Amino acid sequence: MQNKRKLAKTISKIENEHSDYETILKNAWKKNIGSAYRIGITGPPGAGKSTLVNQLALQLSEQNLKIAIVSVDPSSPFSGGAILGDRIRMRELALKPNIFIRSLATRGSLGGLSIKTQDICDVIDSFGYDIILIETVGIGQIELDIVDASDITVVVLVPESGDDIQSMKSGLMEIGDIFVINKADRDGANSLAINVSSMLQLKQQFKKIKNYNIPVIKTIATKNENIDLLLEQVLKYKTILKNNNNWYLARKKRVENKINELIFSRVIDNFWTNERKILLQDNLNKNNISKNTPHRIFEKLLNIK
Amino acid sequence: MQNKRKLAKTISKIENEHSDYETILKNAWKKNIGSAYRIGITGPPGAGKSTLVNQLALQLSEQNLKIAIVSVDPSSPFSGGAILGDRIRMRELALKPNIFIRSLATRGSLGGLSIKTQDICDVIDSFGYDIILIETVGIGQIELDIVDASDITVVVLVPESGDDIQSMKSGLMEIGDIFVINKADRDGANSLAINVSSMLQLKQQFKKIKNYNIPVIKTIATKNENIDLLLEQVLKYKTILKNNNNWYLARKKRVENKINELIFSRVIDNFWTNERKILLQDNLNKNNISKNTPHRIFEKLLNIK
Numbered sequence: 251m252q253n254k255r256k257l258a259k260t261i262s263k264i265e266n267e268h269s270d271y272e273t274i275l276k277n278a279w280k281k282n283i284g285s286a287y288r289i290g291i292t293g294p295p296g297a298g299k300s301t302l303v304n305q306l307a308l309q310l311s312e313q314n315l316k317i318a319i320v321s322v323d324p325s326s327p328f329s330g331g332a333i334l335g336d337r338i339r340m341r342e343l344a345l346k347p348n349i350f351i352r353s354l355a356t357r358g359s360l361g362g363l364s365i366k367t368q369d370i371c372d373v374i375d376s377f378g379y380d381i382i383l384i385e386t387v388g389i390g391q392i393e394l395d396i397v398d399a400s401d402i403t404v405v406v407l408v409p410e411s412g413d414d415i416q417s418m419k420s421g422l423m424e425i426g427d428i429f430v431i432n433k434a435d436r437d438g439a440n441s442l443a444i445n446v447s448s449m450l451q452l453k454q455q456f457k458k459i460k461n462y463n464i465p466v467i468k469t470i471a472t473k474n475e476n477i478d479l480l481l482e483q484v485l486k487y488k489t490i491l492k493n494n495n496n497w498y499l500a501r502k503k504r505v506e507n508k509i510n511e512l513i514f515s516r517v518i519d520n521f522w523t524n525e526r527k528i529l530l531q532d533n534l535n536k537n538n539i540s541k542n543t544p545h546r547i548f549e550k551l552l553n554i555k
Numbered sequence: 556m557q558n559k560r561k562l563a564k565t566i567s568k569i570e571n572e573h574s575d576y577e578t579i580l581k582n583a584w585k586k587n588i589g590s591a592y593r594i595g596i597t598g599p600p601g602a603g604k605s606t607l608v609n610q611l612a613l614q615l616s617e618q619n620l621k622i623a624i625v626s627v628d629p630s631s632p633f634s635g636g637a638i639l640g641d642r643i644r645m646r647e648l649a650l651k652p653n654i655f656i657r658s659l660a661t662r663g664s665l666g667g668l669s670i671k672t673q674d675i676c677d678v679i680d681s682f683g684y685d686i687i688l689i690e691t692v693g694i695g696q697i698e699l700d701i702v703d704a705s706d707i708t709v710v711v712l713v714p715e716s717g718d719d720i721q722s723m724k725s726g727l728m729e730i731g732d733i734f735v736i737n738k739a740d741r742d743g744a745n746s747l748a749i750n751v752s753s754m755l756q757l758k759q760q761f762k763k764i765k766n767y768n769i770p771v772i773k774t775i776a777t778k779n780e781n782i783d784l785l786l787e788q789v790l791k792y793k794t795i796l797k798n799n800n801n802w803y804l805a806r807k808k809r810v811e812n813k814i815n816e817l818i819f820s821r822v823i824d825n826f827w828t829n830e831r832k833i834l835l836q837d838n839l840n841k842n843n844i845s846k847n848t849p850h851r852i853f854e855k856l857l858n859i860k
Contacts, residue, residue: 275850276850280848282845501844502839505839505847505849505852508849512849512850513856514819517826518822521818521822530811539803539806539807540589542810543810544813545577545813551814
C-alpha cells in the first residue's frame with residue numbers, strides 16, 4: 251500500500267508537470283524498465299471497456315501479478331464517470347494490494363497526453379508492475395497517439411453501436427490486434443463479428459505480424475463470459491511479439507518518442523531568447539499585427555539571436 | 556463553382572502535406588486574412604451537430620454570405636458517416652454556389668490536426684468566405700485543440716445523453732460560449748437546460764468576457780426550431796468579441812500558433828544532422844538499447860553537431 255501511495259504521488263507530479271518531471275523519468279529509465287506488458291483497450295463510449303478491464307485485472311491479479319490500470323477515458327468509472335455500480339466495483343478492485351488504478355485527465359492537448367501517458371506507464375513500469383492496462387476512449391482515429399504507448403491494442407465493439415461504429419471502423423480496424431464484441435448477448439453480435447472478421451480478411455496486407463490471425467472474441471463482460479478466452483489471447487500475443495522482434499520495436503519506438511520530446515523542449519527553449527520574445531510581442535501588438543504575417547515574423551525571428 | 560473546386564484542391568494539398576504546404580499558407584496570409592468569423596460547433600456523437608450546422612448554413616446563405624463548413628467529426632454525414640437522409644441533405648447544401656463543404660480526416664496525431672484545421676480555415680478565409688462553421692466531435696476535453704481555431708464555441712447537448720454528458724460536462728462547460736440543448740422535444744430537455752444554466756452560474760469567475768451571460772438555447776434542428784434564435788446569438792457574439800478586444804486576441808493567438816509551428820519544423824529539421832541520425836540509430840539497435848536510456852542518448856546527441 252505504501253508503494254501504491256508513493257506511485258500515486260509520483261504520477262501526480264507527472265500529471266501536474268512538476269519541476270521534477272524529467273528527473274523522475276530519468277530515474278525511472280535507469281531502472282531498466284521495459285518488462286511490463288502494456289495492453290491498450292479502446293473502443294467507442296458505452297462499449298463496456300471499463301467492465302472488461304475490471305474483469306481482466308481481477309483474473310490477472312489471481313496469477314500473482316502486479317497490475318496497473320491507467321484510464322484516459324473521461325466517461326470511464328475509473329475517472330469518476332459512468333454509473334454508481336461500476337464505480338463501486340472499481341473501488342473494490344483498488345483495495346487489492348496488487349492492483350493499482352489511476353485515471354488521467356485529458357485536459358490539454360492530446361499530443362501532450364500521448365507522451366504523458368507513456369511517461370506515466372514508464373514510471374509504473376519502474377515500480378515493478380507486470381501488466382499495465384490502458385483504457386482509452388476510441389473516437390475515429392484520435393486514439394492513435396495513445397496506441398503508441400501500448401504493446402497490444404484490444405478494440406472493444408458492441409452490437410448496438412451500429413452506424414456509429416460503421417463510420418469509426420476504418421480507424422479502429424487498423425489498430426486492433428484483438429477484437430472484442432462485448433455485450434454479445436444482444437442483437438447483432440454475430441453479424442458484427444462476421445463483418446469485422448471479413449473486414450480483417452480484406453486488410454490482411456496491412457498486418458503488422460505475418461501469419462498472425464487477428465481474433466474476434468465475443469464477450470459479456472458483466473457476466474464474466476469469455477474473459478478467460480480474451481485473456482488467453484492477450485497473453486499469447488505477448489509471446490508472439492517477443493518471437494517477432496515487435497517487443498523490441500515497441501520499446502525502440504518509445505525511446506525515440508522520449509528522445510524527441512527531450513529535444514523538442516530543449517531546442518525550443520533555446521530558441522526563445524529574450525530578444526526574440528520581445529521581437530515577437532512587438533510584432534504581435536494591435537498596431538503591427540495586421541501589417542504582418544506569421545511567415546514574415548518567423549523570418550525576422552530567425553535573423554536575430 | 557470554379558472557385559470552390561480550386562479551394563477544394565488547395566485544401567487537399569494541405570491535408571496531404573504537399574510540398575507546397577507552406578507556400579500556400581504564406582500566400583494565403585498575404586491576403587490579409589482574419590475577417591472570416593470562425594464558429595466551432597462541438598458536442599457528443601449523436602447530438603445532432605450536423606443537422607444544426609446544416610440549418611445554420613442554410614439561413615446564413617440567404618443573407619448573401621459565403622459560408623464554409625469544415626467537419627472534423629468522423630461520424631458526421633459531412634464525412635460520409637451517419638444515416639442516408641442526412642447525407643442527402645448535405646449534398647443539397649453543397650450544390651448552393653455560396654456554400655462550401657469539406658470534411659477532414661482525423662488520421663494522425665491530434666496535435667497536428669489542430670494546426671492543420673487552423674491552416675485550412677486560413678486558406679478558406681483567403682478565398683473570401685465570411686463564415687466558417689467548424690464541426691468537431693466533443694469527447695471529454697480532446698476537442699480543446701480545435702476550439703483554438705474558432706472565435707466562438709457552440710456546445711451542443713441532448714437530453715438523452717444523460718450520464719455520458721455528466722462525465723464530459725466539466726470539459727465542455729469550460730469551452731462553451733453558447734450552449735444548445737438540441738432535440739429539445741425529448742424528455743429531460745428542460746431539466747438539462749436548468750442544470751447547464753446553474754453550472755454556468757457557478758463557473759462565472761471563469762468567464763472569458765465580463766458581463767456576457769452565456770445563453771442556453773433549446774432547439775430542434777430537424778424541425779428548424781429556434782435555429783434563428785441561435786443564429787442571432789452567434790452573430791451578436793461577434794459584435795461582443797470585437798467590442799472586447801477578443802477578436803484581436805483570437806487572431807493574435809493564431810499568428811502565434813503558426814509561428815510556433817514554423818519554428819518547430821525548422822528548428823527540429825536543423826537539429827537532425829546526419830551525424831546525429833546515425834548516432835541515434837546506433838544507440839537504438841538491439842544490442843545497445845538496453846544499456847541506454849532516452850536521457851543518456853539525448854545527452855550524447857547534444858554533444859555532437
